[in-house]
Amino acid sequence: MNKIKCEETEILINENTDGEISERNKTLLYEHLAECQECRRVMEEIKSITEAATFLPKNIAPGKELWSGIEQQILLEKKRYGIGEPKSRRKKYSYYYYAMAAVFVLAAIVVLFRYVDFKPNSDIKGPVYLDVGQFWKITDVEGSPKVESESNPAGKTVSGTDSMKIGEWLETDSVSKAVINVSNIGTVKLGPKSKVKLIKSAAGNYRIKLEYGTINANINAEPRNFFVETKSVTAVDLGCEYTMSTEQNGDGIVYVKSGKVSLESPSRETLVPAGQYCMTKEGIGPGTPYRAEASEELKRALIIFDFRNCESECVNKVIRSAGKKDAVTLINMISRVDSIRKIVIIDKLDNYAHTPRKISRDSIYKFNKQDWEKWSEEFEKDLHENLEKNLESLDEKIHVQIEKNMELLDKTLENMEIEIYKNFDDQNKDENYKFKFRHYKDKNGEPEIFEFNDSIPFDKEKFKKDMEKMQKDLEKMNKDLNLNNEEIQKMVDEALENVKDMKIEIKINKEDLKKEIQKEIEEHKDEIKKHKDEMKKETEEEKKEIEKDKEEIKKEKKDEGMNNLQQEDERHAVIIIEDKETKSEN
Amino acid sequence: MQAEILEISGYQSMTDPDYDVIRQASLGDDSAFRTLYERYLNRVYGLLLRISASTDMADELTQEVFIKAWRNLGSFKYESKFYTWLHRIAVNEFLSQKRFEKRTKEKIINAGNEMEHEYNKGYNAGNAGEISIDLEQAIEKLPEQQRAAFVLHDVEGYRHEEIAEMMNIAEGTSKSNLHRARKFLREELKK
Numbered sequence: 001m002n003k004i005k006c007e008e009t010e011i012l013i014n015e016n017t018d019g020e021i022s023e024r025n026k027t028l029l030y031e032h033l034a035e036c037q038e039c040r041r042v043m044e045e046i047k048s049i050t051e052a053a054t055f056l057p058k059n060i061a062p063g064k065e066l067w068s069g070i071e072q073q074i075l076l077e078k079k080r081y082g083i084g085e086p087k088s089r090r091k092k093y094s095y096y097y098y099a100m101a102a103v104f105v106l107a108a109i110v111v112l113f114r115y116v117d118f119k120p121n122s123d124i125k126g127p128v129y130l131d132v133g134q135f136w137k138i139t140d141v142e143g144s145p146k147v148e149s150e151s152n153p154a155g156k157t158v159s160g161t162d163s164m165k166i167g168e169w170l171e172t173d174s175v176s177k178a179v180i181n182v183s184n185i186g187t188v189k190l191g192p193k194s195k196v197k198l199i200k201s202a203a204g205n206y207r208i209k210l211e212y213g214t215i216n217a218n219i220n221a222e223p224r225n226f227f228v229e230t231k232s233v234t235a236v237d238l239g240c241e242y243t244m245s246t247e248q249n250g251d252g253i254v255y256v257k258s259g260k261v262s263l264e265s266p267s268r269e270t271l272v273p274a275g276q277y278c279m280t281k282e283g284i285g286p287g288t289p290y291r292a293e294a295s296e297e298l299k300r301a302l303i304i305f306d307f308r309n310c311e312s313e314c315v316n317k318v319i320r321s322a323g324k325k326d327a328v329t330l331i332n333m334i335s336r337v338d339s340i341r342k343i344v345i346i347d348k349l350d351n352y353a354h355t356p357r358k359i360s361r362d363s364i365y366k367f368n369k370q371d372w373e374k375w376s377e378e379f380e381k382d383l384h385e386n387l388e389k390n391l392e393s394l395d396e397k398i399h400v401q402i403e404k405n406m407e408l409l410d411k412t413l414e415n416m417e418i419e420i421y422k423n424f425d426d427q428n429k430d431e432n433y434k435f436k437f438r439h440y441k442d443k444n445g446e447p448e449i450f451e452f453n454d455s456i457p458f459d460k461e462k463f464k465k466d467m468e469k470m471q472k473d474l475e476k477m478n479k480d481l482n483l484n485n486e487e488i489q490k491m492v493d494e495a496l497e498n499v500k501d502m503k504i505e506i507k508i509n510k511e512d513l514k515k516e517i518q519k520e521i522e523e524h525k526d527e528i529k530k531h532k533d534e535m536k537k538e539t540e541e542e543k544k545e546i547e548k549d550k551e552e553i554k555k556e557k558k559d560e561g562m563n564n565l566q567q568e569d570e571r572h573a574v575i576i577i578e579d580k581e582t583k584s585e586n
Numbered sequence: 587m588q589a590e591i592l593e594i595s596g597y598q599s600m601t602d603p604d605y606d607v608i609r610q611a612s613l614g615d616d617s618a619f620r621t622l623y624e625r626y627l628n629r630v631y632g633l634l635l636r637i638s639a640s641t642d643m644a645d646e647l648t649q650e651v652f653i654k655a656w657r658n659l660g661s662f663k664y665e666s667k668f669y670t671w672l673h674r675i676a677v678n679e680f681l682s683q684k685r686f687e688k689r690t691k692e693k694i695i696n697a698g699n700e701m702e703h704e705y706n707k708g709y710n711a712g713n714a715g716e717i718s719i720d721l722e723q724a725i726e727k728l729p730e731q732q733r734a735a736f737v738l739h740d741v742e743g744y745r746h747e748e749i750a751e752m753m754n755i756a757e758g759t760s761k762s763n764l765h766r767a768r769k770f771l772r773e774e775l776k777k
Binding site for chain 2: 010011014018042045046049050052053054056057058059060061062063064066067069070073074077174175493
């Protein structure tokens, strides 16, 4: 019986501890343990840990009382959804309730029309919010947010519909949320563990301070009407919806869902368009906008560029890391780099879309702020049109990805198109093996099997290295596929684990098999290439089908990736040793 | 006999004393729900405390678990033990919280600022002996995925199939995480 190594043994020890080991592997394991003191020690340690774990207390009492928070939430939900009241009781009081509600509404209307200045802004499209002057309504309350003021620092709990006035704070805890109606121009949703203060409420100057936490602002007004102050920046709404999170010290992040936001500090100003993130830092201000899908390399380089000492190589790194879709990032960098790098960035942007031609390159470094803004707007518009109009560019990413996948797959397939068959004979201690391998002539064809009549020595170490390389290829493929999908990542993990586990199953101690196989590959390279070409052609046809439905494209891309990995998993090297009798028969 | 079979197979048996309480609670009986809370609080908290290694997070998530359980009691079909059902909710809440933290915390950490939220580390989960205390402390140091796999498998006794379903991962990944966790703990306990 072939022997196993210590690194392989540890996996078998774990399986044995959990009662999930096959009989064959159990035999291998105990044979190894009989000769290896170190592994016996490992087994004892694992056994000791798992036994100790079973005795750890499963019931642990919290250090504080938790029921009141739960009960509060339950009561709130019951109230909101009318849960828990017997129907008969509800029905009994329903008429009374409606009558009271009607009286209340009538009274409210009278009060509003008589005492409140109702001035809907006809220039603003969309819903009109009742302007109650210095008071902003708080609605859609969840949990128990509090309105605090200097005269009442402990605050009063908000329930139902309430309001806050200038100088007051609205604070939420971990289970609370609320929506603040910003006069007649929009809303600010306050997330859990957040605190805002109403600073000003006047036409053209609606202003809050975000002390910490998260808000989502949706403003429908002329630009520069709504302001959010934090310790690091002031967010100036330019007609948009955005989310802003900040820590107590002012460090934070902004994401713009639609429209644009200007993030301003004493030393910097950044225009963040839709679909972009921007970090902010206390003492410095806003960084440079970037996409969520920007590469990790670019994000890391931007941090240094924005918030640390960034020398020329650092700037070069940011420029290098930015791709076509990072044009907004590059544009925003222009005003903050030297003349030489301005030109470098413009050159790079030129590859993605037409930079405004009316502006001579030589004059670019002389631009003032207004020139830059105008130039940026024109460029972004052109880029946007370019991307939208060009159907190829929409699929380009997929096309490029497929091409990359094919190239990587080809390389991996070169190693994996070989199947080595080896029949293992437990009884045969002599270990003379006869090998045969097959490769597919064409996709639908029968495999062509090549046999070696002589015993072929096999280089186990070299083969192991090839397997490791294959594993690395799989990992690299995964990286290059830029698969952020967690589900796919799990599949890859599983595939890698299975490959790794299967390596343990291989017990080979002959040399030079690989050389022979390589030789056969060389001889059959044309056929292999033909097979690859056919697969490429098939991919092209599939790509055309993908264009019809974007949703299916994403799914098929994922599926294709998963299928590729599954195919590779199925065609991993398996070694079977033919027994001597078969050899002698032949 | 049938009840025993159900018991062994993990089903919430109809002869189980909790069966009536669960049923009453699902029909809106608040005191019945309170009873369930008191019976299972420590079991839920214990799991959350170990997999999160944070008392603050365990407190917060325990509340979330029971609130969610109250909302969804009607969907509990007695196909598993009640605490298993609660544990599934707990693991889901934990993973959701970590995903949320990762999205917001990652960017803030990348700003080069050492403002990582430091949840309270360290807790005295038991007094079952010196090795237990060492083991508890070592478990705290495990990377998140490995810690979850170890706690769910070796401490709580779930199978890999169940863990994979709870954590929405492949069974092989669960095994791999567990093996790595045990290796880490071996080395940690030698220090």
